[in-house]
Amino acid sequence: MKTDSRLKRVLEKGHFAVTAECGPPKGADPKVIKSKGKILKGFVDSVNVTDNQTGVVRLSSLAACVLLKKEGLDPVLQMTTRDRNRIALQSDILGASALGIRNVLCLSGDHQSFGNQPQAKGVFDVDSVQLIQLVRQMRDNGVILGGDKLSEPPRLFIGAVANPFADPFAYRAIRLGKKVAAGAEFIQTQCIYNLTRFNEWMDKVRDLGLDEKVYILGGITPLKSARMAEFMSKQVAGMDVPDEIINRMKSIPAREQRQEGLKIAIETIQALKEAQGVHGVHIMAIEWEEAVPQLIEAAKLFPRPQV
Amino acid sequence: MITAERKPLSEIKEMIAPYKKILVAGCGSCVAECASGGEKEVGLLASALRMDAKMEGRRIEVNEITLDRQCVYEFIDQLTGLVGQFDAILSLGCGAGVQALADVFAGVIILPALNTTFIGQTKEAGLWIENCRACGDCKLGYFAAVCPITRCAKGLFNGPCGGSKDGKCETDPDAPCAWQLIIERLDKAGRLDLLQNVYPPADWSKQQGKGPRKIHREDQSI
Numbered sequence: 001m002k003t004d005s006r007l008k009r010v011l012e013k014g015h016f017a018v019t020a021e022c023g024p025p026k027g028a029d030p031k032v033i034k035s036k037g038k039i040l041k042g043f044v045d046s047v048n049v050t051d052n053q054t055g056v057v058r059l060s061s062l063a064a065c066v067l068l069k070k071e072g073l074d075p076v077l078q079m080t081t082r083d084r085n086r087i088a089l090q091s092d093i094l095g096a097s098a099l100g101i102r103n104v105l106c107l108s109g110d111h112q113s114f115g116n117q118p119q120a121k122g123v124f125d126v127d128s129v130q131l132i133q134l135v136r137q138m139r140d141n142g143v144i145l146g147g148d149k150l151s152e153p154p155r156l157f158i159g160a161v162a163n164p165f166a167d168p169f170a171y172r173a174i175r176l177g178k179k180v181a182a183g184a185e186f187i188q189t190q191c192i193y194n195l196t197r198f199n200e201w202m203d204k205v206r207d208l209g210l211d212e213k214v215y216i217l218g219g220i221t222p223l224k225s226a227r228m229a230e231f232m233s234k235q236v237a238g239m240d241v242p243d244e245i246i247n248r249m250k251s252i253p254a255r256e257q258r259q260e261g262l263k264i265a266i267e268t269i270q271a272l273k274e275a276q277g278v279h280g281v282h283i284m285a286i287e288w289e290e291a292v293p294q295l296i297e298a299a300k301l302f303p304r305p306q307v
Numbered sequence: 308m309i310t311a312e313r314k315p316l317s318e319i320k321e322m323i324a325p326y327k328k329i330l331v332a333g334c335g336s337c338v339a340e341c342a343s344g345g346e347k348e349v350g351l352l353a354s355a356l357r358m359d360a361k362m363e364g365r366r367i368e369v370n371e372i373t374l375d376r377q378c379v380y381e382f383i384d385q386l387t388g389l390v391g392q393f394d395a396i397l398s399l400g401c402g403a404g405v406q407a408l409a410d411v412f413a414g415v416i417i418l419p420a421l422n423t424t425f426i427g428q429t430k431e432a433g434l435w436i437e438n439c440r441a442c443g444d445c446k447l448g449y450f451a452a453v454c455p456i457t458r459c460a461k462g463l464f465n466g467p468c469g470g471s472k473d474g475k476c477e478t479d480p481d482a483p484c485a486w487q488l489i490i491e492r493l494d495k496a497g498r499l500d501l502l503q504n505v506y507p508p509a510d511w512s513k514q515q516g517k518g519p520r521k522i523h524r525e526d527q528s529i
Contacts, residue, residue, distance in 0.1 A: 082461070086508060108461050108463060108468050110470075111460050111461060111470070111477065111478050113460075113478050114478075122460075122461065124461045124462045124463070125508065125509075125511065126508040127461070127462070127463040127464050127465050127508075128463075128465075128468075129464075129465035129466070129505055130464065130465065130505075130506075130507065130508045133505060133507075134508075145508065161469065162469075163469030163470075166467065166468075166469045166470060166471050166472060167467070167471045167472055167473060167474060167484070167487060168467070168471070168474075168486075168487055168490050168491075171466065171467070171486075171490050171502065174466075174502055174503065175465075175466040175467070177503070178465055178466060178502075178503065178505055181503075181505055182465075182505050190469055237469075237470035237472065237477035238468075238469040238470045238471070238472060238477065
C-alpha cells in the first residue's frame with residue numbers, strides 16, 4: 001500500500017528530499033498558516049510545524065498541521081516532551097493519525113526558561129529518545145506504554161533531530177545511534193554553517209553505519225544579515241556559526257546581505273547533495289518563507305519528484 | 308541535607324504583623340548546616356525583628372529557642388508548655404519542621420520564616436548545589452553517580468540535548484551540563500558502553516503518584 005506520507009515516499013524512492021519549517025502564529029488566525037502553506041506548496045515534500053518553539057505560546061502544532069493538510073501539503077507534526085506527559089503525548093499521537101497526519105518529529109523541546117512562560121512547570125515526563133520508542137511501539141506493535149493494546153495503531157513516519165554542533169561532540173553520533181535504535185526513521189539536523197564540523201560528524205555517523213539505517217536531512221537556515229549571524233553564534237544555544245561566515249556577511253553592504261545569506265545556503269545545499277549519507281535538506285527560514293521557493297530553485301531542487 | 312533560605316524580612320514582617328508575642332524557633336540540623344535556621348540565624352532574625360519594631364515605634368516581644376531537630380517529636384517536646392505563652396511561633400525549620408510543629412500543637416499559629424529549597428550538597432563554603440530530587444527510584448548506578456533528573460534542566464535519561472556547549476547547560480552558563488559530567492565520568496571508568504542503552508521512562512509514581520509518601524518499617528516501631 002502506498003503510504004500517505006509524501007516525505008517517506010520521496011526518501012524511499014531515493015530522491016533528495018526537501019522539507020521546510022513553518023512557525024505557527026502567536027494567535028488564533030488560521031490565515032497565517034494557510035498563506036505560509038501556499039508559498040511552500042509544490043516546492044517542498046513536507047512542512048514541519050514547530051511546537052511552541054523556544055517555549056513561546058503559539059497556535060498548536062497539531063491544529064496547524066491539519067490546516068496545512070487541508071491545503072494539500074504533507075505536514076510533519078513536531079512534538080516536544082516539554083509540555084506534555086506520557087498520557088497527553090500518546091493521546092495527541094493518536095489524534096494526529098486520526099486527523100490524517102502522517103509524519104511526527106519527536107523532540108524534547110527548547111527549555112521553558114527561554115520563552116514567554118518562564119514560570120511554567122516543564123513536564124519532561126519522558127525524553128526525546130523515549131518518545132521515539134513510544135511512537136514506534138504504538139505504530140508497530142499497536143501498544144501504548146505499559147502494554148495496553150490500541151484498537152487501531154497510528155500511522156506515522158517517525159522523525160527525530162540531531163545537533164552535530166553541540167557538546168560533547170564525540171558523543172553526538174552515538175546519540176544519533178540511540179535515536180535510531182529507539183526507532184527514528186528520519187533525522188533533521190540543526191542549521192549547518194560549519195561544514196567541516198558537520199562532515200566530521202557524518203564521518204562518525206558513517207563509521208557507525210547509521211546513514212544506512214536512517215534518512216538524514218541537513219538543516220539549512222538562510223541568514224538575513226550579519227547581525228543575525230552574530231546573534232545566532234553568540235546567543236542561540238547549540239548553534240555553530242564560524243567567524244568565516246560572520247566575516248563574509250559583514251563584508252557585504254547591508255542591503256545585499258540577504259542575497260549573500262541565500263548564496264551561502266545554496267552552497268551548503270550543494271555540499272550536502274554531494275555528501276554521502278545525506279538524504280535531503282530541511283530548510284528553516286525563520287519567518288522568511290518567501291525565500292524558500294527561490295532557494296530551492298537556485299539549488300536545482302525544483303521541480304519536486306512525482307511520487 | 309535539606310537546604311533553605313530565609314524569606315525576605317518584609318514577607319516575615321507581614322506574616323507576623325497581627326501578633327505581639329513571638330517565639331522564633333530554630334532547628335539545629337540541616338538548616339543550621341546551611342546557615343539559614345540554626346541558633347545563630349535565630350538570634351539574627353529575632354534582633355532584626357526587635358530593632359525593626361523599635362524603629363517603627365511598635366511594641367513586640369520576641370523570644371528565641373533552637374531545637375536540635377524540629378521534625379522529630381522528642382525534640383519538639385521541648386516546646387510543650389512554652390508555646391501557649393506566645394501569639395505565634397515563627398519557625399526557622401524546613402517545611403517538614405514547620406508542619407511537624409503544627410501537627411503537635413494544633414490551634415497554635417506556626418509561620419514559616421524560611422523557603423525550603425532543595426536536597427543538596429555543600430560544594431564549598433557558602434555554596435550549596437541541588438543534586439537529589441528524592442524521586443524514590445535511584446538510578447545513579449547507571450549515570451556515573453550524577454543525577455540527570457536533578458542536574459539536567461530537562462531531566463533527560465538518554466544523553467545531552469542539543470543545547471549543551473563547552474560543558475555548560477544552555478539554561479545557565481554557570482551550570483555544568485549534567486550529561487557532560489556523566490559522559491566524562493563514564494569515560495574515566497571505562498563504562499562508555501552504558502551510554503548506548505536506551506533507558507525507559509521513569510516511574511514517577513514512586514515520587515508523586517499518590518500524594519505524600521510514607522516509609523513504615525515494622526522493625527523500627529516500638
